[in-house]
Amino acid sequence: MALPQAASVLALSLTLACLGGGRVALGQEPSAHQQPSVSGEGETKPAPAPAAPTVVSPPSVSPLAADAEAVDVTLSPECRVPGSKLYTLARLVAVKAALKEKRPVRVLAIGSSTMGLGASATYPVKLETALERSLPDVDVVVESRGLQGEIASGAGERLRGMVAELEPDLVIWQVGSHDALARVDLEAFGSALDETVQWIKGHEIDVVLVSPVYTASLAKDTYYTNLVRKVQDVALREGVPLVQRYEAMRYLAHRNDKGEGHLLGTQFRLNDLGLRCMAEHVTRAITLSLLQPDPAATGSAGRPALTLAPPKDAASVKGPPAPTGP
């Protein structure tokens, strides 16, 4: 096994150990007590499962640094963001089932800008490569589709058509840009998104949401920040993983701030970086979500699907009850 892979396996199993002791964080930046250190709390008895937690925000998964705010070093240098800023996790049942059955994982990537720079480096291609790299011996097939229109008016319906056409195991959905551009009513947006996510999950297909981009000119736009929060709320309520593109890009923006904010195009370079990093960020969230304790693992079927995680760790974790949508 190559060294980076070994490191990532180590990181993953450590994460898993942490999850046993870690409490739930609800899509926000975890506060100090939610950050079990990698070295200590892995062996502690898990606390009784809280009543209705759904999304677990893990601490840093870096095997090198126990600091909660340390960046995730498994990412490429320019894309490094602390895990707490990058994602909230939840279980991915359908993908796990596909892994268990040893069949290819079919992924439908839906988003407004599905392309990256250059033909060989488009987002779907990068995503497929990154997923296959982090899930060795697994065949991942990524199909991507642009989705025109607002979820609050009809795009959710078209998405259903796409899902029915491709019947994927996992839908990775960059959501919210078009609704933000049309400034649709936030309640209407939230309930339409909620409904569509419920529908996808109802058909035993996993969903990962990706929040819209961060850009300085919108940082003080309350409508926009509320819309980003709405996406978080829905991810939390429906118990689906969320890639916080907004938070991640904000972090990258501040880290890369070289005091040239006045120059035309600074935001555009950031956007470019955000696009380049998205495949990695999404992959990270998916890989970690796959290590979420399986509810079946606490019952009779004790073996987790993913061989990346040592089975005993997974079995020892008494995870929260199955987070299903209302």
Add this chain to the structure above:
Amino acid sequence: MREPNAVDFWRGLALVTIFVNHIPGNTFERYTYSQYGISDAAELFVFLAGWSIGIATRNRDGTPEPRLKTVLRLLSRTIEVYRAQITTMALALAMIAGTALLLDNPLLLEWHNAGGFFADPIQTMVGFVLLTHQLGFFNILPLYVVLLGIAPVFVLIGRRSRLAALALSFGLYAASLVFEWNLPSWPGEGDWFFDPLCWQLLLVLGFTAQDWSRTSPWLKRWAHRLVPVGVLIVLTGIVLSVLELRPDPLLVPDPRLVFTFDKTYLSPARLIHFLGVLLAFQTLYAVLAPRLGWVTTFLASLGRNSLAVFSIGSLLSLAAQLVRFWTGGGVVVDVFVVGFGLFALGFTAWFVEWRSRKPRLSSP
């Protein structure tokens, strides 16, 4: 300039509806008829385009014009529409990029499928002229280019036998539904938003219906008798869309497109609903026209100049979207952008007619 007539009037209404519906989230959206039915203005627009082809390819006394002339006429119209699509897309992309620069806001670059153009211009430029890269809301004209391109086949077959033209058209439609045939998008994955292989059926229905109604009293009689059926279909459509009742695409039997309400493939439910609308409203123009006064004149003038009005309308919708985003929207902004847009559509129609009336100036 011809007098207002039913075709121009309804086409004008479809143009106004498309303009308003292409400003998503705006206050007036909920007052368009698209919100109260399974089909919408796009069906009406394509059907009436077919109807107009029927009128344009015959002389006034109903005798068909020479075949070669028909082919050349449709070819010339295809080129005109293609040119309109290229021009409006170029302007739209520049409007999006310009606004993104002005507001220092790259989110705008993600505007309905424009992202690909800015992220990957080399491939997308090729897709742009091949019509395989389409912006959201700018995907009706590519459909129209393909439909006009294949129209001569159906028109010429229809001269021999209307039934043969209809059968061929319906066969292609049904096969595309069952086997999910569509033209591909490129670069990027996926297919066209409006599948020409399915939507051609409406065009062919349009011109065969025009031809048939010209000669057959039987068709007219039955169309009148079936008005109640049309009304029933329209009412059903209202109930279904208000209650948001529609089949779940993952639960319907195969072939699923036959059962879902799918716009891309013009699924049968949309087609039946549109035919119902047609039956229910066929005689309404005669009732409305004298009572609406200047509204009739206005809508008919838009309908007479549909390509110019549609092109300007799509740019105005985009401008309205950008203004709404920049200002934050609200009723006042909506009244302003929609009001200004309607005025500009009217001006466009007037201007086109003024230009064609005016004796040509000698070239500079």
